[in-house]
Amino acid sequence: MxxxxxxxxxxxxxxxxxxxxxxxxxxxxxxxxxxxxxxxxxxxxxxxxxxxxxxxxxxxxxxxxxxxxxxxxxxxxxxxxxxxxxxxxxxxxxxxxxxxxxxxxxxxxxxxxxxxxxxxxxxxNKDSNSLGNDSKLSFEDLTIDTSKHEVHIDQQKIKLTPREFSILELLARHQGQVLSLEQIYDKVWNEPFLDGGNTVMVHIRNLRDKIEVDSKRPRYIQTVWGVGYKLDGPS
The missing domain is CATH 3.40.50.2300 (Response regulator)
Incomplete structure (x- = not known):
């Protein structure tokens, strides 16, 4: 090995x-x-x-x-x-x-x-069935290809870090469902939450900077104040 x-x-x-x-x-x-x-x-x-x-x-x-x-x-x-x-x-x-x-x-x-x-x-970097079997997830002009670990917006490839990709995939697998900071941290970091809230928010901000035209008026990743985040958009 x-x-x-x-x-x-x-x-x-x-x-x-x-x-x-x-x-x-x-x-x-x-x-x-x-x-x-x-x-x-x-x-x-x-x-x-x-x-x-x-x-x-x-x-x-x-x-x-x-x-x-x-x-x-x-x-x-x-x-x-x-x-x-x-x-x-x-x-x-x-x-x-x-x-x-x-x-x-x-x-x-x-x-x-x-x-x-x-x-x-x-x-x-493996085909995981833990969040579902679909290898491609699409919302409007946003496409997430989990088999290739790639994200495209209007056919333009967007470079994400592994952590950013994981957060986006998690939200996409739970389209329309609000996930708390603790739920995101537990699933993506795979460790106890403790004080991971700021870490999640920083990665969400970075992710928005890359996939949103205006990160202050997000089109995809929505904030539900006091609860968490969700990804919305017609499939």
């Missing part, structure tokens, strides 16, 4: 070595880089299943690297940073990261988050 590969990017070598020990003990194959430029170069040569990415690094910081990675690749990205205010987390999630962990951290928490992200990512 092929070992899953994790690219660990941080200019603090002590952190790289510490996480390497924990992740290697879990059976993962580790690749190491110490700035954003090295990370991009590594991705040109290696197949990577997940990236752990520090923010404050020389040559190219983690936020710029994350944006460049997201231009072409969909694997999960976990940002690891000493900058851990709510605005820092929102910024990281807004540019395409799937998770954001502040420093200092517990290495066991990182391992748990890696496992959760990889479970979800691999589920995206």
């Amino acid at each position: 092929k070992r899953e590969t994790i690219l660990l990017v941080d200019d603090e070598k002590e952190i790289v070595e510490l996480l390497s020990i924990y992740l290697c003990n879990e059976g993962y194959r580790l690749l190491k880089a110490y700035d954003g430029m090295e990370a991009l170069a590594c991705l040109q040569k290696e197949e990577v299943d997940l990236i752990i990415l520090d923010v404050m690094m020389p040559k190219m910081d983690g936020l710029v690297a994350c944006m460049k990675i997201r231009e072409e690749r969909k694997m999960p990205i976990i940002i690891l940073s000493a900058k851990n205010t709510d605005m820092d987390k929102i910024s990281g999630l807004s540019i395409g990261a799937d998770d954001y962990v502040g420093k200092p951290f517990n290495p066991l928490e990182i391992v748990a988050r890696v496992k959760s992200q990889l479970r979800r990512y691999h589920a995206f």
Whole structure:
């Protein structure tokens, strides 16, 4: 069985070595880089299943690297940073990261988050019957192809992160039904809700920015104040 590969990017070598020990003990194959430029170069040569990415690094910081990675690749990205205010987390999630962990951290928490992200990512790339069998879902000019993991609006392909795609598919499978923040988080993140409300809202905002002509007057994803979100539109 092929070992899953994790690219660990941080200019603090002590952190790289510490996480390497924990992740290697879990059976993962580790690749190491110490700035954003090295990370991009590594991705040109290696197949990577997940990236752990520090923010404050020389040559190219983690936020710029994350944006460049997201231009072409969909694997999960976990940002690891000493900058851990709510605005820092929102910024990281807004540019395409799937998770954001502040420093200092517990290495066991990182391992748990890696496992959760990889479970979800691999589920995206399989034909899943958990939410139904239809591989294509259409609403007006919005088409979701779950077999190809693609979204088109008026035949124009829209680039979504795996997390954004999962949220959109979940809403589409429950067309017209209002899903709470907790329901969305439980289904998409596949872990207890706790304080995941802000995380869901950030991803919904990013999703709207990509699929709505005017994200302030959404055509597809509707907010039901005090309850949650729903996707409406004739099938």
